[in-house]
Amino acid sequence: MTSSITPPGPPTGGGAWSLSAWSLRTQLVVALVGLVAVVCAVVGTATVVALRQLQLSQLDAQLVASAERAPFAGDAFRFRSFQQPPQDPNQRGGEGQDRELGRCPTSTVEEEAAASGIGFLLAPGQAPGTLAARTADGSVMAAAALVGFCPTTVSSADAAALADVAGDGVPRTVHVGSLGTYRVVGVTAGSEDGVLVTGVPLAGLEGTQRRLVAVELAVAVLAMVLAGLAAAVVVRRSLRPLQRVAATASQVSGMPLDRGEVDLAVRVPARDTDRRTEVGQVGAALNTLLTRVGSALSARHASELQVRQFVADASHELRTPLASIRGYAELVNRDPAALPPDAAHALGRVESEAKRMTGLVEDLLLLARLDAGRPLETAVVDLTRLLLDAVSDASAVGRDHTWRLDLPDEPVEVIGDAARLQQVVVNLLANARTHTPPGTTVTAGLATTTPGRVVLSVLDDGPGIPVELLPHVFDRFTRGDGSRSRAAGSSGLGLSIVQAIVASSGGSVDVTSRPGQTAFLVTLPVVSV
Known part of the structure; x- marks a missing residue:
């Protein structure tokens, strides 16, 4: 299942005969x-x-x-x-002739x-x-x-x-x-x-008067028909510049403006920007708007690049000291009996938090690389085998949950990066395990109902995602509330990584949730036979 955008319906202020529903x-x-x-x-x-x-x-x-x-x-x-005059009866032509x-x-x-x-x-x-x-x-x-x-x-x-x-x-x-x-x-x-x-x-x-009215009606009807035909031709010719302006605006509206570098090189033709005419004023205003929007998008992209570069550099630089902290903690903690209990506990906490921070740094570094558009490896991946292994690992970690598989009879293969696709499945399963109470049933499945596409689903019958949180589940550092508590800890980056990897693989991810049923649906292209 893929997300779709429903186009806005007709205005509710009037029906088909409403003047507002007519074109100019x-x-x-x-x-x-x-x-x-x-x-x-x-x-x-x-x-x-x-x-x-x-x-x-x-x-x-x-x-x-x-x-x-x-x-x-x-x-x-x-x-x-x-x-x-006296009339001769023999010459009289009759009453009709007299009349x-x-x-x-x-x-x-x-x-x-x-x-x-x-x-x-x-x-x-x-x-x-x-x-x-x-x-x-x-x-x-x-x-x-x-x-x-x-x-x-x-x-x-x-x-x-x-x-x-x-x-x-x-x-x-x-x-x-x-x-x-x-x-x-x-x-x-x-x-x-x-x-x-x-x-x-x-x-x-x-x-x-009746004949005059009939003639005037005939002339009026003919005049209205001729006026309508002439008006249609003149209006069509007069509105062509406005149609070209609208075509430019439509072309810009179809561009992906929400992320990445945007090149707003499209402009209204110079012949449609004559400020002496109304359409020219609209065209000139649209060109000015596009120029300013293009400048703003370029500034935004430059700022994003700086932030991404900073995150990537910081993550890369933090990996070495974090590895050193973990190494020294493990070295000191080789003989826990030689340490006082408080010191051993503190060292264990240092090692645990170092591991957690290492995972966070790795996630930030991965997101920075994906945002920078670094291509993933492309190979044939057996998604069925990958899902079997991931569910097996999740059932070993989350023994208080019920794990199920819903797979087709034939293996399903996709084009992508095996390690990253495995991370997608692991993150979705970990999200279901972390944010649902014990006893929840989690079902992972594959479906190939759409030609050329496969849908990987992770379903659970937990309490569901709060309505106010649902639109932001894929945002970075988004965490659930008490109904989906993070008992095992969460960085808030798992689903963001899922969305980034799936988008880089040419797919899409969607979520639906209500009490008793939450579904994450990942759509990927399958290997064409």
């Missing part, structure tokens, strides 16, 4: 298309309103002209009859219109659909409309809408039942004649 390119294109839509809506609305006002003005002028013919109502029918020529046969409706005071409806020049009515005391006395060029009586239900039209000469809009919407004007015909109402239909005006 999408936001710009949508904003531009929306702006075009708003402009089209404003211009279209203004055009429709202006056209309606213009048409209403023209219609009102036509309406007033029709109403002005009312004084000739008394002579309208006679004028119409005089204007129509087509603008003439209608004399009818009762015409006579009634002339007699009712709305004969001006029959005067020449009246447009088809024109309506005329005479009202008195809130009731309609007579009402007729031109259907084509022939008058037709308006029903009482439809004419009722004209009863309240005032004779003030002001045009107004009225819905006349089944005839539709009319623009009407009323003029006072006299104290006894009541109000003469003249109306012209708004159907033509409304049809023109």
Whole structure:
């Protein structure tokens, strides 16, 4: 099992339709298309309103002209009859031909219109659909409309809408039942004649407006599509420098910056660092940041090299005096009976602490060499045999623990340094023995479930690693608390050495822990067959 980094999920502040979830390119294109839509809506609305006002003005002028013919109502029918020449029945083309020529046969409706005071409806020049009515005391006395060029009586239900039209000469809009919407004007015909109402239909005006709205919608949709395509091309070209800046930042973020010497030679291209543009300002700022970070990393690396060199030199220099101390202590302690009891005890403590300090110095020297990148020996190592020997030695030392093996049927071989890999196994087993109480079961095993990799595991059913300590178990000089007491003593470098050796061998190490189960998992490359 290897550790993995889970990429951050999408922001929780909004769903897929949230504006914050859109890319900058999408936001710009949508904003531009929306702006075009708003402009089209404003211009279209203004055009429709202006056209309606213009048409209403023209219609009102036509309406007033029709109403002005009312004084000739008394002579309208006679004028119409005089204007129509006698027709030969043999030459008459029928009612359809009469309507087509603008003439209608004399009818009762015409006579009634002339007699009712709305004969001006029959005067020449009246447009088809024109309506005329005479009202008195809130009731309609007579009402007729031109259907084509022939008058037709308006029903009482439809004419009722004209009863309240005032004779003030002001045009107004009225819905006349089944005839539709009319623009009407009323003029006072006299104290006894009541109000003469003249109306012209708004159907033509409304049809023109509907056609205009349809054309504007089509033009607006086409404009938004073209604007969207143009915006996508322009925004794509404009954001290319920003994409190059992002590519530079991504390249730097993929570099290993946490250890070793870091060469931050990557920079934003000069063409994308023009401070006169917003993207250029970002590119220039990123280059400045990379320069300063590179300087800081170089200073950190130099400081680390000094510390490592000091540790290596100090460890190397301490080996000789420590060996001398151990040698003299062993020499004096050859005959314990010749020494007073207190002196013999003190000498034993000196020898014990000298051995412990020698181990600590050796560990520090090994870590310094691994940190310096000194390569390990590479050879084929039988990991199965190495694990068998290490568990055998651990069971001899830790008799108060239960030791188990979980090995595959076939031997497992890896590429690495046999001595260092043995140190990895020994340190993991010693860690399990040292930091768990007696009676704990420790299981060492190998698994080759992943092709080309082998997982070496050391499991124990002890109390587990404290949660606050778990992220730092591989840090140097990290020691457990009372729940994983170091009864046999610990330098705090064992797991750090494990991690350093495994990393130098091309592998990885991970740990999981909870009460009753702690697992150290070392992944190494196996020998390819």
